[in-house]
Amino acid sequence: MTLRNVYASKEGKAIGMGGLAVILLVLPRLLGGNDYLLQVATMMALYVVLASSLNLIIGFTGMYSLGHGAFYGMGAYTSAILSVNLGWPFWITMPLGGLLTALVGAFLGLATLRLRQTFLVFGTLAFGEIVRILIMNWSSLTRGPMGIPGIPPPKVFGTELTSSTHYYYLILVYAILMVFAIFRLYYSRIGRAWVAIREDEVAASSMGISVFGYKILAFTISCLIAGLAGAFYAHFVTFISADQFGMGESFLILTMVALGGTGSIAGPIIGACILIVIPEAFRFLAEYRMVLYGAMLIVVIVLKPEGLAGIKGLFMPTTGGRRRTTLFRREPKVAAVKAGGSQ
Amino acid sequence: MFLQQLINGLAQGSLFALIAISFSLVWGLLRMVNFAMGEVYMLGAYAGWLVVMYATPNLGVALVAGFVIGWIVGWFIEKVAFKAMRGVPHIASLVCTIGFSFFLKELASALFRAETKSMPSYYSDTAFTFAEANISYLQIIMVVIAVVMMVLLQILFYRTKIGLAVRAVALDYRTASLMGMKVDRVTSLAFSLSGALAGFVGVLAATYYNAVNASMGFVAGLKGFTAAVFGGITSIPGAILGGYLLGAIENLSVKYMSSGYRDLVSYFILITFLLFRPNGILGKKAKL
Amino acid sequence: MIMEIAKLEKHFGGLVAVQEVDLALAAGSIHAVIGPNGAGKTTFFNAITSIIPCDSGQITWKGERIEKLSPQSISAKGIARTFQNIRLFAFMSVLENVIAGTHNHFRSFVWGALTRNARYRREEKESREMAMALLEKVGLAEKHAEYARNLPYGEQRKLEIARALASRPDLLLLDEPAAGMNNTETEELEQFIRALRAEGLTVLIIEHDVKLIMGLADRITVLDHGVKIAEGTAAEIQNNEKVIEAYLGKRRV
């Protein structure tokens, strides 16, 4: 039995997942109370969610967004402003942050529905910049370039979550729930509709799938999840400012998706973990760490356009009607003989 | 005041227009965008700065240096992001150039440190004053260069053999290659040329703003793309028109809103045109 | 008449691809559309299914006007189609392609997908069984787990038909289903289409294979340069001078 067969078998998968769960649970112990490493792990969980949510747009539905950092920031700012200015509790501001972001995402999806590929990339990029400029300059609301300090930590059963361990568990639970939700959506009627749209919009619409509706749904859910992530982030770091949610952030999230592999569940998770670990592992490279990011994206896209966890994804179901794959792929070597005609 | 803003806008518009031409060179040929165009521009600016600071204070040499660096980088990007990725959907190439954009920016900021370098002024004296508005020699030079570039490229495209090849490839990639045209060389040339142009403009911009830094490329690239879409990305006169209009609108809008919001205008124009008139003001009807 | 088309017209710039075409489809019949290359047959199908909106004309489906509807609404009304240049979901499995075709018959949405409640599970099971049954029918059941793009050409055509049938249509539009099939496959296809009619389906078919059409179609409409030049039974069409001229004239050019 090869290693791959072990992974593919039901038992193998159960053992793998179980093992992963145990490791995640006892991680604070394993790290022996090293706060810094625990915070890295927390950020990793947060970026796993962000990358997975962007994958919903890119990998599942075949659209593009370079504005994800802005959505992330919108959730963060909404939740932070509501809790700092109005004193509302985290458990109310967090969902509100998500909802507002989802609303804006739905609207952006609606507006950019007609844009394709390159133009969609630039449209969402411009949108992200608009959001950043607004945050920067709307000082009465956002305190502009000064940022928002002193964001209160969330309370659970009356006690404030203050230690890194608490945050780790909180965000871990959130991340697992979100990835699980994305997984279930992907392998459902909705996910099928998304992939059908990605593969061929015309065919999808003549199969009765509302291209319009499902594209907006993808944008909305993706932005909801990113907005929630922003809220968690804001209350985790307790200080936010506009420059944390600019183009660089959108780029980072996109890189995670492209590096890990678009269109699979495991891809963005792997991508996020790698790109969070690398800067930490390569601290000695100092400012060249960021150069490495860019170089990695280039190399991976050129050599393996489908990303690291491509078709033969580690945790991907490989039997039955469940095979899915990635977006960036080479055309088949031998193209099918196609009859002429314009349609 | 109005006139001064307008003049500044036109000068700045020349920069936008030249970057816009870089975009439309590649777009016209391959229907692709080199996302790293702004970073090529930034590298050109650094090249010019290095020349002026360490070699010779001659601005002409600096401009040539920007041109050469831009040519090399543009050529390299084409090799990696486009030639090596034949058969992969276009969008992957775009993502690859996004990678380049980030890579080059971070590389420059690691090499030259984050702080802004100051570039000495050239020809910044007032050439003449017109109804209280000052026009500097540099501003005149910039406008002249933009117009000359446009004319040169039009001649290159419509009067020479290379131009014929480029247009043939732009019209129909497959057929052109079947007919034995050296499609590869033509695309490589277009990329290098657009890079060179961007690098050249980078030096010009550095001189005009007296500043060079690693993040100058991002906004310039986005504005250049906006100008291209605004005027019509499929045509070079369109790109020029878009550049000047954008420069004028941006500078005049400062009167009506706080300067922090200045970039908003461009981005709104970009989104509006992408949505409602993707072929721009002048562009021919073309499929996206 | 299950569908009536009146004066349907579609221009591409100066080119008139479909010009004032009338057509009446009897319920439960097999109706063929033939014509030389570029006659406008595919465009005619695209206009019926709203993939390309028509410029003018009326389409009445079961007494209801449908020419302004979107493709997905037309699918929901019970009209399904295949494409001349196969448009499968290439990187979905064969089974999933067909399941995607059942989309409109199920209602579970985000909540159902997240909780996998009873209704969701019932619907998933049902759609899977429906799809498998269709794959049995076209003889692709064994290949249900393959990527659609890995099927040979003839099987891709069969899969497209299965996917179209998955929406349980009353009218099936087939755009050159036999193109690229060998003789035995074409014969199988003929039997298959007859069987569909026996089940009460109405079929509108574009085909260049004259033998297939003459044996199969109840009525034949001939298009040339976007204009309907003849309509009738196979025997009538074979002896129609205009038709002979259109085809022979074409050959001479």
Ligand SMILES: Nc1ncnc2c1ncn2[C@@H]1O[C@H](COP(=O)(O)OP(=O)(O)OP(=O)(O)O)[C@@H](O)[C@H]1O
């Ligand atoms: N989207 C389009 N844009 C412009 N012209 C088109 C378009 N689709 C079709 N045409 C033109 O309309 C005419 C009719 O084309 P159509 O594909 O309907 O012919 P057809 O009868 O299906 O031919 P074939 O037997 O080759 O499939 C052709 O001249 C074709 O070039």
Ligand SMILES: [Mg+2]
């Ligand atoms: Mg046809």
